[in-house]
Amino acid sequence: MSSQDIMLRELALRIGLAAHALPDTDARRLFTVLTDCVSLPITEAKISSINLKMLKTAQQGEFSTIDDALLRKALHILKTNVETGEIPKPEILRLAEGEMPGSVRIACASNDAINVDGHFGSCTQFMIYQVSADETRLIDIRPTNSLDGLDMEDKNRYRAELIQDCQVIYMASVGGPAAAKIVKLGIHPMKLPDVEPITDIIDQLQTVIAGTPPPWLAKVMGIEATNRFRFEREATG
Numbered sequence: 001m002s003s004q005d006i007m008l009r010e011l012a013l014r015i016g017l018a019a020h021a022l023p024d025t026d027a028r029r030l031f032t033v034l035t036d037c038v039s040l041p042i043t044e045a046k047i048s049s050i051n052l053k054m055l056k057t058a059q060q061g062e063f064s065t066i067d068d069a070l071l072r073k074a075l076h077i078l079k080t081n082v083e084t085g086e087i088p089k090p091e092i093l094r095l096a097e098g099e100m101p102g103s104v105r106i107a108c109a110s111n112d113a114i115n116v117d118g119h120f121g122s123c124t125q126f127m128i129y130q131v132s133a134d135e136t137r138l139i140d141i142r143p144t145n146s147l148d149g150l151d152m153e154d155k156n157r158y159r160a161e162l163i164q165d166c167q168v169i170y171m172a173s174v175g176g177p178a179a180a181k182i183v184k185l186g187i188h189p190m191k192l193p194d195v196e197p198i199t200d201i202i203d204q205l206q207t208v209i210a211g212t213p214p215p216w217l218a219k220v221m222g223i224e225a226t227n228r229f230r231f232e233r234e235a236t237g
Contacts, residue, residue: 051199
């Protein structure tokens with residue numbers, strides 16, 4: 001059996017187990033909803049991109065009446081390797097120069113590659129995404145292993161420089177000195193009140209990009225000043 005066959009069999013098993021966690025749902029019903037979420041063929045990368053909102057609204061709201069806690073449980077099963085109990089890291093897709101115009105590059109401080117759950121100064125990695133109104137691409141995963149012997153100030157500088165090509169960073173928490181280094185590099189810090197799935201963060205960002213982005217976001221997206229002024233007027237009424 002090829003590695004591709006093994007992966008497809010493992011995914012099929014997860015879909016069956018996830019369906020079992022939902023009321024009145026079999027594998028066929030869940031598979032139909034999943035294909036409406038991400039289209040065929042279903043892959044690890046596509047499964048990792050599915051969030052709660054996508055699952056609730058797919059197939060004309062097929063699962064809209066199911067409790068969110070059950071849907072989150074099903075999503076966790078879908079994204080967790082049955083044999084190892086680990087969540088596979090999503091596939092990295094390289095970005096060529098000039099691709100995804102009107103997009104923004106974000107860093108997510110994460111320990112599990114799924115949630116924004118990391119402190120800026122202690123997270124194990126930064127997940128780097130390119131996000132536009134209608135496309136999301138994971139372009140890099142950057143481990144935060146720094147050189148031994150560095151003091152906290154140097155570690156914060158090292159981490160900030162690690163993501164200096166990004167315009168925004170999402171994180172669970174950050175100290176004042178570290179935040180100053182982030183801002184100095186032109187990166188907009190976003191501290192979240194709670195742990196949130198990266199897919200939910202991206203979904204919210206795409207909604208903002210597609211609507212009326214605030215002036216700071218319009219600026220980093222490369223929107224000209226005249227249009228940024230229009231966005232500001234719309235935001236303030």
